[in-house]
Amino acid sequence: MLVYKSLAHPELVGTYVQPFTLDERLAHSQQAIKELGTTMPWLVDQMDNRLKHALGDRPNSEYVIDPLGKIVRKRAWSNPGEVRKDLEELVGKVKKTTLPEDLKLNVVPPLAQSAPKGDLAPIPRAGLFPIVIKPQLDKDGDLFYAKLRCEADPPLIDEGKGKLYLGFHLDPLHRAHWNKLQKPLRFELTAPEGVKLSATTGESPKSSSENDSAPREFLLDVNSWPADKTIQLTVAYDACTEDLCHSVKQTYVLSRQRDQDGGRAKSAGFRVLTLEQMTQRLLAGDKNGDGKLIKEELNSIQQSRFLDYDFNKDGVLEKDEIQTMAEQLTASAESKE
């Protein structure tokens, strides 16, 4: 059973962003089920991530519960091979082991944005961390077609002086895009007395494309922001769906506090490995040091790709097969950057 929770890596695949409402999180879980083509049962955590918090706050942890509701196994990272061993110990061996390829999963690609990315250059966000924001939700109000992603550097989070990133990212669930004939996105910040901001208002540049989906981003300098005071942000924008442009005005409250459920956006936390590093990472599992890899010597993600690289189907990845796997994994990671 899978438990769906907040995104660990927003914007990484399919440009997904953190949902603001339970309906959006449920839509995410339904999309995840489609993408994986799975028929496994799923649970969806509440928007405050209470089950994740109650169980150690890890993005990919795994628990086995016995029939009395007692925890009998736990691990920080899911490991299908280890779970199989757990179940053999707890329940018994199966006559025929089901392999991933036996499931013939009907996987589908992630949701795409409804317009090309356009030509606005992204703001680099290395070293920034998400901070807590509260969107002011109104059940009769407009959808949050664009969602604020707010990040800060450690000096701002710790001492109230530093960089503040504001990014308005279109949510692919709502199929909206920017149109250059509409007014650019505008924001306004209202801060407590004494807080110094390098700008209290801003207007996004326009893309040269007629329609685009690039986030509208701003980087501000902030000084003297007390930890116990919030900043209010109001944003106005036109989000265009297939047949209509929606003029939207929405408000957020920003807190100078790290959002532990915010996840790390791709440019902030990911490092692409070189080919040599990727090869070393694969060979790190080579327990007997023979320079070859059997499936059990790989991690769960690598195991799911094992058959793609075992070209001679002998159940072992030899040097040339490991090299090909490393090349393709490196190329795949680079394409996501």
Add this chain to the structure above:
Amino acid sequence: MVPGVVFAQQKKKASEEDFVKEKPAVGDPFPDLVVYDPKGQEVKTSSLRGHYTVLTFGCLT
């Protein structure tokens, strides 16, 4: 081996060991909370009793 890879492996091992020691530990009751199924129907985690259940956390990205 690349130093960064060794460091990452050591960190992961330490993280796993810390996690296993944290509450709730093996032998503790699974927390009784309300969550949802993907259609939005409430589900109590206590309803998982009666058989062995594997629960894995995940998300789209």
